Amino acid sequence: MLQAIGLTSSPRRDLSPAVDDLTFDARPGCVTALLGPSGSGKTTALRLMLELEPGRGVTYFRGRPLHRIAHPAGEVGVLLGDVAGHPSRxxxxxxxxxxxxxGVPGTKADEMLDAVGLTGLHDQRVGTLSRGMDRRLGLACAxxxxxxxxxxxxxxxGLSARESAWLHEFLRAHAAAGGTxxxxxxDPKEAARxxxxxxxxxxGRLVADQDVTEFARTRLRPRVAVRTPHAARLAAAVTQEARAARRSVEVVTESGNRLSVYGSDCSAIGETAFRHGVLIHRLADEVGDTCSAGSSEPARPVTGPVAARAGAEAGSRPDVSGSGQESAPLAVRRPARAPLRPLRYEIRRLLGVPSTPLVVAATLAASVLISVLLARSGRTxxxxxxxxxxxxxxxxxxALGAGLLGAFSFGDEYRYPALTTGRGAVPRRLGLLLAKLAVAAAVAVFLAVVVVxxxxEAVRLVYGGDLIPVPENWPTLCASWLGLIIGCAWAGVLGAGVFRVAAAGVAAVLAVPIALVPVLHLVLAGPSGRSIAGLPTRLRRFVSLEWPIEADRWLMGAIRVLAQPVGVALTLALTGLLCAYLFTGFRRKARW
Structure with a gap:
């Protein structure tokens, strides 16, 4: 059972809250409609239930609030707006x-596509879906x-009548299986059907909580909609004839030249207008909500068991006024849970878009062309x-390609927030960050090796193999090369993660050689009076550990690589970006 208790959104400026002390429940095995005109607070109420909107109150899903459910996707499925997916996926x-x-097997994808009627469309792009197909995909995701x-x-x-009927039949089947x-x-007619x-x-306030039969009887009434330039004359004539015939007819004068007549039909109104010489511009049968139709009938108050339940819950509701009792949870855009399988998620995210092979292909083509041109003189x-x-x-x-792919890893999360519910905050959990860094490093190593x-091979093909001698210090060069490519990939990941856009990740990559390296050259330009020679031996004594002497040579080589201006600049940039990422993540948690 879903129980919403005292949902109240935070007011903005001097405006009243969009949702004000809303309490109701939705029972298992039933389909519940939250009905209201545009701007009545329906969407805000859903966002409050999902803790995506600041406000007070609490929503229990089978007795537990959302933030206490370990795996929300196994308890609540959500469809708010269009599917947030990369259009090329x-x-x-x-x-x-x-x-x-x-955290479910990948084979579940095909099962859900078949379940929502998208069989045979597995390879269609998200950006090409129609409105109805997008709704089906959103339902499959939920x-x-x-x-x-x-x-x-x-x-x-925005759906056709056929698509609407299918979707409601699907929801009815879910409820029949015991779901909520x-x-x-x-549309009151949609709710009634x-x-x-x-x-x-x-x-933003509760008007009625009714069984659909009672709703149809008390809130929906057939009426005749009339538009005429002589509304007052026609209203008086209809009322006079109804009294003479002792019929229960109610005439409601609305804005302009419109009348709503309850208890009659089009033929009777048309005959009355003809007898009295009243010109008619429009005459039609309608069925609508009595409150939204301008009826003089007041809104039906909440009475009986619903009112009793609301009153009992209000009496036991956590106090939010500071009286010393337990406070209701404050929903302040809690982040969605990080993926249960972050490494698998990140690999599928990377390989599921055409931008990844395009960037790799462009990087290879540009590098090969530049290498052939550089080798032409023979002095490079x-x-x-x-x-x-x-x-x-x-x-x-x-390096640019690795940085761009790294920037896409977080840039796509913010642009197409598939992990979030209703465009909530993108998860900033450590597991997701480590997965993105690991995948970015693997892609960077792949690029570094394939490019070399x-x-x-391109230079050998064009100029011959004798022109390519192997350098003696090739281990140090390989370490420097891999460190540069991996560092640029990580700078792209962290830059996009901090500033929430892929362009910021690319800017973080370019800032290293353009801004940081020249500054370090100036700092390190002077002669050095000290040397780091013997550092591995001193480290071994400091940590009181013994390792092979051969390891000292490798450790010293790594230190020399990192001590280069580019290495120092990359290390400083990555350290600063990582601290900024962690600081913004901890600051968000402190607000929650």
Whole structure:
């Protein structure tokens, strides 16, 4: 059972809260409609339930608030708006990526696509979906964790009658299996047709909580909509004839030249207008909500068991006024849980978009072309040729490509927030960060090796193999090369993670050679009076550990690599970005 108790959104400026002390429940095995006109607070109420909106109150999902549920995807499935997926990603790739986030096998993706009627469309791109197909995909995403409760915001908005009927039949089947379904709508007829219970809200407050039969009897009434330039004359004539015939007819004069007549039909109104010579511009039968139709009938108050339950819950509700009792949880945009399988999620995210092979291909092509041009003179050092790094460029193509792919890792999360519910905060958990850094490092190593091999073979093909001698210090050069590419990839990841956009990650990569390296050159330009020779021996004595003497040579080589201006600049940049990432993450947690 879903129980929403005292939901109240935080008011903005001098405006009243969008949701004010809203209390209701949605029972298992039933479809519940949250009904209200546009701006009545329906969407805000859902966001408060999901702890995506600042405010007071608490929502229990089978007795537990959302922040105390270890795996929310197994309890609550959410469909708020369109699917937040990369437009170039296929449907299967999108769901397989989310399967890793939810912690279910990847085979569940095909099962859910078949369940929502998207069989045969597994390889279609997300950006090419129609409105109805997007809704089906969103429903498949919501159902990946086999949730008990479904929350949907205006699920049939913009859909055809056929798609709307299919979606409501699907929701009805979920409820029939024992699940809880809550959807919002502004159409009272849709609520009456498809819900078992209707909760009506207006201006953020509860108006009625009724069984659908009672709702249809008390809140929906057939009427005749009339538009005429002589509204007052026609209203008087209809009322006079109804009294003479002792019929119960109610005439409501609305804005302009419109009348709503309850208790009559089009033929009777048309005959009355003809007899009295009244011109009619419009005459139609309608069925609508009595409150929104301008009826003089007051809104039905909440009475009976619903009122008694609300009063009992209000009496036991945690106090939020500072009276000394337990305070209600404050929903302040809690972050979504990080993926349950972050490494698998990140690999599927990386390989599921065409930008990854395009960046790799462009990097290889640019590096090969530059290497062939650099080797033409025969005087360019071999490492420079194999790296494809001309003096005019701040970084080689491999470093730029690795940095760009690293920047996409967080940039795509903020641009297409597939991990979040209703565009909530992107998870900033350590597991997700480590997975992104590990995958970025693996891609960087792959790029570094493939670029060198491709450049070597291209130069040999064009100029002959005798022109490529192997340098004696190749281990140090390889370590420096790998360190540069991996460092640029990590700078892209952390830069995009801190500033929430891929362009910031690329800027962080370029800032190392353009801004930091020249400054370090100036600092290190003077003669040095001290040497780091013997540092491995001193480290071994300091930590009181014994390791092979051969390890001293490798450790000293690594230190010399890091001591280069580029190495120092990369180390400083990565340290600063990591501290900024952790600081912003801890600051958010302190607010929660």
């Amino acid at each position: 296929t449907l299967r790739s999108q769901l397989r990526m989310l399967c890793a986030a939810v 159902l990946l964790g086999d949730p008990h409760t479904l929350l949907l915001d205006e699920p049939v908005a 379904v809550l959807f919002t709508t502004a 498809n819900a078992d219970r209707v909760v009506t809200v207006k201006s 050092p071999v490492p420079t040729v194999l790296a494809g790094w001309p003096g005019l460029s701040p970084l080689p193509p491999a 091999v491709a450049d070597l």
